Amino acid sequence: MxxxxxxxxxxxxxxxxxxxxxxxxxxxxxxxxxxxxxxxxxxxxxxxxxxxxxxxxxxxxxxxxxxxxxxxxxxxxxxxxxxxxxxxxxxxxxxxxxxxxxxxxxxxxxxxxxxxxxxxxxxxxxxxxxxxxxxxxxxxxxxxxxxxxxxxxxxxxxxxxxxxxxxxxxxxxxxxxxxxxxxxxxxxxxxxxxxxxxxxxxxxxxxxxxxxxxxxxxxxxxxxxxxxxxxxxxxxxxxxxxxxxxxxxxxxxxxxxxxxxxxxCHAHTTDFQAPKVGDYKKPGDIYKKSSYPLGLIVNANGERFVDEGADFRNYTYAKYGKETLRQPKQKAFQVFDNQVRPLLRTEYNLEEATCLKADSIEELAEKIGVDKNKFLETIRDYNDAVQDGDYNPAIKDGKGTKGITPPKSNWALSFQQAPFYAYPVTCGITFTxxxxxxxxxxxxxxxxxxxxxxxxxxxxxxxxxxxxxxxxxxxxxxxxxxxxxxxxxxxxxxxxxxxxxxx
Ligand SMILES: Cc1cc2nc3c(=O)[nH]c(=O)nc-3n(C[C@H](O)[C@H](O)[C@H](O)COP(=O)(O)OP(=O)(O)OC[C@H]3O[C@@H](n4cnc5c(N)ncnc54)[C@H](O)[C@@H]3O)c2cc1C
The missing domain is CATH 3.50.50.60 (FAD/NAD(P)-binding domain)
Incomplete structure (x- = not known):
């Protein structure tokens, strides 16, 4: 000193x-x-x-x-x-x-x-x-x-x-x-x-x-x-x-x-396996998972609980982290099909990213351990609700769903193309x-x-x-x-x- x-x-x-x-x-x-x-x-x-x-x-x-x-x-x-x-x-x-x-x-x-x-x-x-x-x-x-x-x-x-x-x-x-x-x-x-x-x-x-x-x-x-x-x-x-x-x-x-x-507070959907408190050897915000507007989020019951496409990630992520905390076991799964997988942000490609991959939707449900019947029903209802329109992830494209709750208001593509990917997430608090x-x-x-x-x-x-x-x-x-x-x-x-x- x-x-x-x-x-x-x-x-x-x-x-x-x-x-x-x-x-x-x-x-x-x-x-x-x-x-x-x-x-x-x-x-x-x-x-x-x-x-x-x-x-x-x-x-x-x-x-x-x-x-x-x-x-x-x-x-x-x-x-x-x-x-x-x-x-x-x-x-x-x-x-x-x-x-x-x-x-x-x-x-x-x-x-x-x-x-x-x-x-x-x-x-x-x-x-x-x-x-x-x-x-x-x-x-x-x-x-x-x-x-x-x-x-x-x-x-x-x-x-x-x-x-x-x-x-x-x-x-x-x-x-x-x-x-x-x-x-x-x-x-x-x-x-x-x-x-x-x-x-x-x-x-x-x-x-x-x-x-x-x-x-x-x-x-x-x-x-x-x-x-x-x-x-x-x-x-x-x-x-x-x-x-x-x-x-x-x-x-x-x-x-x-x-x-x-x-x-x-501000919170973020975070890899379920992330350290319980910030690890100074692994900074750079590598555990967040921000590409959910391109996919779907389901809880352990196999149900969706937010409008993934309500807005760009910048305007929803702080809120959706909290919603994850309210789900059973404070856990959720972001799921994507092969159409959107190449569009995901870099954090999904890191070795720290927990990822489950499957060749069918049934297999994906088994691997992530959610209620399989409910999950299949959720995906079916969602796919049926997807409306036509031009898909464009760079703008709020208005390509949404009709007749389901919660809706997906933008970037709604059918969940159909194998392989399928799931990323388990929980809530990480950022700041109050x-x-x-x-x-x-x-x-x-x-x-x-x-x-x-x-x-x-x-x-x-x-x-x-x-x-x-x-x-x-x-x-x-x-x-x-x-x-x-x-x-x-x-x-x-x-x-x-x-x-x-x-x-
Ligand atoms: C993983 C993660 C990613 C984020 N990404 C972004 C982003 O990309 N963009 C963005 O805008 N915001 C981001 N944030 C939010 C951002 O970190 C905060 O809003 C901002 O950094 C807060 O700055 P601050 O200086 O107020 O607090 P901090 O940077 O937290 O600094 C507080 C300091 O006070 C010290 N301290 C605490 N108590 C005491 C005490 N009693 N005596 C002495 N020192 C003390 C702490 O050790 C620390 O040094 C992120 C946060 C996290 C955790």
Whole structure:
């Protein structure tokens, strides 16, 4: 440890995920001294952000606005791709639609309006970006992107946090590992420091301002069961084991207003054999299974339970993970026939993907162990309900079913061509939506909507943005936008601190 005990910092940032790292960089670049605290050891740094696929959603005028972001593409490669525009109004509309109008208007507007400039800022910090090929289909030789999510960070979350850590190193910002933040110190109604646990001992680190960017409570089984429901005890944790809600507890104890959707979370259909908590040796979001809109999902009774083709995967996956948890044995099977198997995303081809293959539908039912008669009836009813139309996985093609519940609203092809494939899945929790209230400058608010002096928050900790569902790729964007703002606001607060105190 480099710092002297009792050294006072302008800004202490808690966490080493995307939100915290963006905060720490922004604070340091604004001229103050910064300490970063990480609960885990160095080899387990980076939070959920490290585990991500790196998909990042932002508004852009048109394809040409991506030229300065996707700098590794040659002009020729750039010409060959088709990317529909995704304006601020599109992004905002997506948030409003998936949250059923509940998203805090001030926060969602800020997220959307700051998204493009924050991507440019991340690029300046050394973060690389690449095409999100998983969000595209080949359309007669042209790569056709869909769903407002054509970009991901270079080398997924691994590359993202690596780049941000590198920048922090260049800026000579100290990161203290194995340091669990436990409690905020408040004096004269202002933050004056933070209590941490280090080598089993509690210590105070004096600070003018604290940025809490230490995640939600997704890795805390008791809290999951308390706030989300009993069944959430059984969920796999897709990311960091350290996000147990410490930051939320600390902030609420210091007077922060709990905010947003505490009874809901982001979850994803995940390989049934995935590790029970994020494995740092296997990051990159390799266990998710996102191509279900092209196939069917059945439970252990052999019954369908969601409209697989309701929308693009970006707008349904966060919801359907939860539905899987409500099924018998918290298990379901994504099934595909040979027509669509070549269209499945790359995660289906990995050696980590659990796959059962059969030459007939009967054999498939036996192999996956579902109620065979019911499964055959489900497939028969589905096939009978499939309507004519042009099949096109790059758009919502409207080729659906008629007369069955649930329907399949798009991409409905008959399930008929051998061989057949089944992928057993369960529910993996990604992150929780409930948090504390912050304003659009990342200042934490109390129950009277007044900022708590010296307290800032970012990332998963900010409640009010997502309710019930979220548009894929918004978690990283929210972490970066509000992380950067938290760093800037904290630095500005710390700079004025002595002035304010002496008045
Ligand atoms: C498998 C997976 C795939 C995902 N894919 C995507 C994607 O492609 N696109 C997208 O937008 N989002 C994705 N997400 C969601 C995304 O990870 C989050 O929305 C985002 O990374 C949250 O960033 P954060 O900085 O708020 O939290 P985190 O990155 O989780 O960081 C929290 C940090 O706080 C630390 N911490 C916790 N408690 C303490 C404490 N008491 N003291 C000190 N430190 C503490 C943790 O160790 C961690 O470093 C994915 C998540 C997972 C798990």
């Amino acid at each position: 480099n710092r002297k005990d009792n050294q006072k910092f302008d800004v202490v940032v808690v966490g080493t995920g995307n939100a915290a790292l963006c905060s720490a960089i922004a604070a340091k670049e604004n001229g103050v001294n910064v300490l970063v605290l990480e609960r885990g050891p160095k080899e387990k740094r980076g939070g959920n952000s490290f585990f991500t696929d790196g998909a990042i959603r932002f508004a852009y005028q048109d394809k040409h606005a991506l030229k300065s972001i996707l700098t590794q593409l040659t002009p020729g490669e750039f010409e060959k791709i088709s990317i529909p525009e995704y304006q601020e109004t599109d992004f905002l509309q997506d948030i409003i639609a998936v949250t059923e109008g509940k998203s805090d208007p001030e926060l969602s507007k800020q997220l959307v309006e700051k998204s493009y400039e924050t991507i440019e800022w991340m690029k300046q910090q050394g973060v690389g970006f690449e095409l999100n090929e998983n969000q595209s289909f080949d359309n007669n030789g042209v790569r056709q992107f869909w769903g407002g999510l054509p970009v991901k960070t270079y080398r997924k979350g691994i590359g993202l946090v690596e780049a941000l850590f590198q920048k922090l190193e260049m800026l000579e910002v100290e990161i203290q590992y194995d340091s669990r933040a436990l409690q905020l110190e408040i004096e004269n109604n202002k933050v004056s420091g933070i209590i941490i646990e280090e080598n089993g001992l509690r210590k105070k680190i004096p600070a003018k301002a604290v940025v809490l960017a230490c995640g939600g409570f997704e890795a805390n089984k008791e809290k999951r069961m308390k706030y989300l429901g009993e069944e959430w005890g059984a969920a796999i944790v897709r990311g960091s084991e350290f996000n147990t809600g410490d930051g939320l507890d600390m902030a609420i104890e210091a007077g922060a207003q709990p905010y947003g959707d505490w009874s809901s 939506f409930g948090g504390i209230q912050a304003n659009k400058h990342s200042k934490v608010l109390d129950e009277n909507q007044n900022p708590i002096p010296g307290l800032f928050a970012a990332g998963e900790m900010i409640g009010g943005l997502f309710y019930g569902n979220y548009p894929g790729g918004s978690g990283l964007m929210s972490g970066a936008v509000f992380g950067k703002l938290a760093g800037e606001s904290a630095a500005s607060y710390a700079e004025q601190f002595d002035e304010v105190i002496s008045k």
